[in-house]
Amino acid sequence: MKVFVCIKQVPGVSEVRIDPKTNTLVREGIPSIINPYDKNAIELALTIKEENGAEVIAISMGPPQAEEILREALSMGVDKAFLLTDKAFAGADTLATSYTLALAIKRILKSAKNKKDYLVILGAQAIDGDTGQVGPELAEELDIPQITYVQKFELKENKIIVERIFRTEEVVIIETQLPALLSVLREINIPRFPTMSGIVDAYTKKEVISLDANELKPDKRKIGLNGSMTEVWKIFIPERKAEQIIIKGTNEEIAQELCRNLKNDKIL
Amino acid sequence: MxxxxxxxxxxxxxxxxxxxxxxxxxxxxxxxxxxxxxxxxxxxxxxxxxxxxxxxxxxxxxxxxxxxxxxxxxxxxxxxxxxxxxxxxxxxxxxxxxxxxxxxxxxxxxxxxxxxxxxxxVGAFCLTEANAGSDAGGVQLGAVKDGDEWILNGSKIFATNGGIAETLLVVAKTGEKGSRKELTIFIVDTNTPGYSVGVKEDKLGVRASNTSELVFQDVHVPQENILGKTGEGFQLSMKILDFGRISIASQCVGLGQAALEASIKYSNERIQFGRPIGRFQGIQWKISDMACAVESGRLLTYKAAYMCDNGMDYSLVSAMAKLVASEAAMKAAHSAVQIHGGYGLMKAYPVERYFRDAKMGEIYEGTSEIQRLVIANQLLRKGANIL
The missing domain is CATH 1.10.540.10 (Acyl-CoA dehydrogenase/oxidase, N-terminal domain)
Structure with missing residues (x-):
């Protein structure tokens, strides 16, 4: 079984700046990190590997610097890493990205014995764009079932049973078979830290394989800026809205109401 | 480079x-x-x-x-x-x-x-005794050969990790050659009968790190537990401490860095006389001096590590690194408390802990004075060109 994890390099969230002239994110001098949700995706893939045996393959599309997050993924225990990097891929929106990711997955599956024995896992969304679209679009490209916003996962003899959050409150339990695509929420697990020997292995025993447009042979109209349907009008950092709640009652009632509120907001 | x-x-x-x-x-x-x-x-x-x-x-x-x-x-x-x-x-x-x-x-x-x-x-290295500290040759804990075994008697003090360790490197006296003691290092499993942990020290700083007295009463250690050769203990100890100094220097660089970061943060936030205190030259000078000291320690530490990895004699530079980095940490922690003023004395701010913790670096595994001695001895013997 192969478990693909698609990960994205994003700017460390607290330090995002936008260039007012070009309307794009300023990336210079900003530390890049693995999209936090994607770490949960990696963790789930590694758990599946440990419990059921699987080959975990991380894929990222981005500039050559994105190798760093793939090395981090390898440090965590991922077996193989592919970096899809080419100037032709630049400027891709979610549609062009998912098309390119799908090409890479199909290419890797070509050499697999059982071409249907695979699972694709992504973080539910990236903290920079917040679209959550790549997962669903990638599932369509691969023509496999998709389950988004997964908070619990179980694998039983090729059947997967997951809990997904629906309309923020309802939980839906879904059963499906491989192949399938999942996008996961942060609640699903706590990502592990790479160990020291994991890091050493990632740099000495494992490699990051680069794939460019020549190797993926894409339809040129579907990649990069050409393949992007989205036109960015404006990028802005969402304003934080502080809500004021006044709680009245006896001390006990106030305390209980406060706790309820904090629990609802998942602070407690 | x-x-x-x-x-x-x-x-x-x-x-x-x-x-x-x-x-x-x-x-x-x-x-x-x-x-x-x-x-x-x-x-x-x-x-x-x-x-x-x-x-x-x-x-x-x-x-x-x-x-x-x-x-x-x-x-x-x-x-x-x-x-x-x-x-x-x-x-x-x-x-x-x-x-x-x-x-x-x-x-x-x-x-x-x-x-x-x-x-x-957990492991520990046990050299220091009541009468053997800076004078490493003053070791009195004795080991006497008995067939295929050695029997250890005596005690060690101030052993870092001592109370939690299960494997010890113990420097013991195994004989005398003229006026010079012959020392040997034994690997001791603490589950051996006759071994016990004495007083656990209550310290000024690095309080969570265990520092203990260790007692050896007829502790039988097999011949095959000797590290290196019999009688090599002093020279081997010096080599072990050369590497140990790189470790201490690194830990001190980290502590100095922490003191520096806390000071920068506080200097940018604390407002006095209508502006952040970092705008005042008195604070700026402190920050610069701290940064220079910490970075000097870091560079010497990395240099010692580099020399070690490249098979060069790093004894001199590791002593320099330990000396400079530990004194930098103390200096940085001292300035950090001063910059924080009254808050620097309070446990609510970590600089109070840094200040207490920093002192250890200047003392253990060779005091600053011993480092200076090691450095000067080498320079006076071999000249300044060995750098």
């Missing part, structure tokens, strides 16, 4: 910083108050391989035995959030596990090193 860290080193630094801030920092103050390392952090440190950083993978370590700069980086990042942990793993790795790897037999590596590198057992 290249001063940049390689990609692997950058990753080690990044991950260790995230780990240290996420797991060690939240309980550092509590551990200091309780004079005890946190058990959960202990388990995590084991999982992360921090007990085997500078040991090859085949012996259960992380495989950074040829990359002492990485060991420095890791120890620095741990020391940056908690000097007690910096000392615990630093001492364990540098003066117990690493010497067994470096000078031990294959049998000793199998019997002792693997458990040490995996963190299943």
């Amino acid at each position: 290249d001063f940049t860290l390689n990609e692997q080193q950058k990753m080690l630094k990044k991950i260790t910083r995230e780990f240290a801030e996420g797991y060690i920092a939240p309980v550092a103050e509590e551990s200091d108050q309780n004079s005890k390392l946190d058990e959960k952090v202990f388990q995590k440190m084991k999982e992360m391989n921090y007990f085997g950083t500078c040991i090859p993978e085949e012996y259960g370590g992380a495989g950074l035995h040829d990359d002492t700069i990485s060991f420095c980086i890791v120890t620095e990042e741990i020391g940056r959030v908690d000097a007690s942990w910096g000392i615990t793993t630093g001492v364990h790795c540098s003066v117990c596990a690493y010497p067994i790897y470096k000078f031990g037999t294959e049998d000793q590596r199998q019997r002792f090193l693997i458990d040490l590198a995996k963190g299943n057992k």
Whole structure:
């Protein structure tokens, strides 16, 4: 079984700046990190590997610097890493990205014995764009079932049973078979830290394989800026809205109401 | 010459910083108050391989035995959030596990090193006695040969990790040659009958790091537990301490860095006379001096590590690194408290702990005075061109 994890390099969230002239994110001098949700995706893939045996393959599309997050993924225990990097891929929106990711997955599956024995896992969304679209679009490209916003996962003899959050409150339990695509929420697990020997292995025993447009042979109209349907009008950092709640009652009632509120907001 | 860290080193630094801030920092103050390392952090440190950083993978370590700069980086990042942990793993790795790897037999590596590198057992190096501190030759704990065994009698004091260690390197007197004592290092399993832990010291700083008195009463140690050769103990101890100094220097660089970062943050936030205190020259000078001192210590530490990895004689530079980095940490912590004013005296701010923790670096594993002695002796014998 192969478990693909698609990960994205994003700017460390607290330090995002936008260039007012070009309307794009300023990336210079900003530390890049693995999209936090994607770490949960990696963790789930590694758990599946440990419990059921699987080959975990991380894929990222981005500039050559994105190798760093793939090395981090390898440090965590991922077996193989592919970096899809080419100037032709630049400027891709979610549609062009998912098309390119799908090409890479199909290419890797070509050499697999059982071409249907695979699972694709992504973080539910990236903290920079917040679209959550790549997962669903990638599932369509691969023509496999998709389950988004997964908070619990179980694998039983090729059947997967997951809990997904629906309309923020309802939980839906879904059963499906491989192949399938999942996008996961942060609640699903706590990502592990790479160990020291994991890091050493990632740099000495494992490699990051680069794939460019020549190797993926894409339809040129579907990649990069050409393949992007989205036109960015404006990028802005969402304003934080502080809500004021006044709680009245006896001390006990106030305390209980406060706790309820904090629990609802998942602070407690 | 290249001063940049390689990609692997950058990753080690990044991950260790995230780990240290996420797991060690939240309980550092509590551990200091309780004079005890946190058990959960202990388990995590084991999982992360921090007990085997500078040991090859085949012996259960992380495989950074040829990359002492990485060991420095890791120890620095741990020391940056908690000097007690910096000392615990630093001492364990540098003066117990690493010497067994470096000078031990294959049998000793199998019997002792693997458990040490995996963190299943904690290690300690025991040299100091009531009458043997800076004067390392003054060791009185004696070992007498009895067939295939040696019988150890005496006591050690101020042993870092002593009370929690299960594998010890014990420097013992095994004879006398003229006026000079003959010393030998024994690997002692603390489960051996006759061994006991005496007083656990209550210290000014690095309180969570265990410092204990160790008592040996007719402790039988097999001949095959001798590290190196009989009578080599003094020279071997000096070599072990050369590497140990790199570790202490790293931990001090981390502590100095922490004091510097806290001071910069506070200087930008604290408003007096209508402006952040960082705008005042009096504060700026302190910040500059702290940064210069810490960076000097760091550069010497990395240089010593570089020389060690490249098979050069690093004894002189590691003594310099230990001296400069520990005094830099003390100076930085001193200034950090001063910059914080009244708040610097309060436990609510970590600089109070940094100040107490920093003093240790100038004293253990060779005081600043002994480092100066080591440095001057080499220079006066060999001339300044050895640098």
